[in-house]
Amino acid sequence: MIVKELEPQAYPNSFRRAGHEAERQMAHYLKRAFGDDRYKFVLNNLRVEREGEVAQLDHLVVHRHGLIVVESKSVAGQISVNEQGEWTRWWKGQGRGMASPILQARRQLDLLVRLLSDHTEELLDRGVFGLRQRRFDTMRRDVLVAISDGGRITRKGTLAEVVKADQVPDRVREIVGAAGGFGAFAFSDAELTRLTAFLRTRHQPLAAPTAATDDISGVHGPQEESVPAVVSTPGLATPGQVRTAQERQSQACPTPDLGCRTCGSAELTVLYGKYGHYLKCRACGGNTPAKPICPTCGQPGRLHKAGREFTAQCSGGHSWPYFTNPSDT
Structure with a gap:
């Protein structure tokens, strides 16, 4: 791939x-x-x-x-x-x-x-x-x-x-x-x-x-x-940094391709336990930690729940859709 x-x-x-x-x-x-x-x-x-x-x-x-x-x-x-x-x-x-x-x-x-x-x-x-x-x-x-x-x-x-x-x-x-x-x-x-x-x-x-x-x-x-050096002025972003930031902001943040770490199944449900949110496999019953990584800046994110919808947000202020629980949960 x-x-x-x-x-x-x-x-x-x-x-x-x-x-x-x-x-x-x-x-x-x-x-x-x-x-x-x-x-x-x-x-x-x-x-x-x-x-x-x-x-x-x-x-x-x-x-x-x-x-x-x-x-x-x-x-x-x-x-x-x-x-x-x-x-x-x-x-x-x-x-x-x-x-x-x-x-x-x-x-x-x-x-x-x-x-x-x-x-x-x-x-x-x-x-x-x-x-x-x-x-x-x-x-x-x-x-x-x-x-x-x-x-x-x-x-x-x-x-x-x-x-x-x-x-x-x-x-x-x-x-x-x-x-x-x-x-x-x-x-x-x-x-x-x-x-x-x-x-x-x-x-x-x-x-x-x-x-x-x-x-x-x-x-x-x-x-x-x-390799040519990139010279920057303190407090000012270089043209390359501005362009990269614009490109990242313009890209849609897709829901990650999640799978059970035991059997690989995508039949999952997000639950909350002693150590925070985790993914419960509906196929084998195994547990997988929910560790979202921001697709914009690469920082770890925290999950927020609204009904069946889970959204992740990193410390950099970026938010992206993470997972939607099945309707029968």
Whole structure:
């Protein structure tokens, strides 16, 4: 399922355009493979911030057992990787060292996991009969580096993280297939719904690209050192912030796709108990915590009841419809 599409960009620089084309190619392969898969969620060009640090992820795949970051690299020539994991890019017969995109992707993923861990109680249910809080640090985390179809790779030894772009969907399926088993970490349906909504609302788009010159290296893609800074005046929102706020306000806030964490059924009733509101499954009798996440700002919300209608409201002042109880309750 595609949670966040890749936004079209008009880069004035040919090398930046090549990098964006590699991301567009990868987004196409992921959409073809997982567009109708309700247990694999794809977010393209996700940019999140935590305590002044930024993680820019070309593609993120959220699956039942964890996260996979896919780093897209446009290669006009050849890349070689030696036994020590050192990368060299070749252009017109000349080699030049480059930073490892595997390590780059891992750093982005580590920052993302720290952000999610800050919101553990909002996003994850309690396990072991509600006595222990589940944590993100036990989930599976993987990275893949996708080399564009026209590029060539020379590698020494096994380097499972580096694949051609068209091979990524199969590698994703292999990773997910190997991640299961007895005792393995697994998101519930409700947790997947909250997590993907949280990530979508946490996206902080960058300002429009400039005509800054890129290094002519034969390998193109998002370079951290070439990202233009967004300068803001204290007390004033940047144009990008204003535009993002307007877009969020203009979007309808849909009722979340809720399901029983035990059997996945949507036959639910909202009830109030010792620990607050929860969802009672009419199919299996199981209980699921009601933890609404604001689709506008990503903050947790509180439920308010009016007859059979339940509305959620966050501390930021946003309200959205959450659930309507069946008429026989």
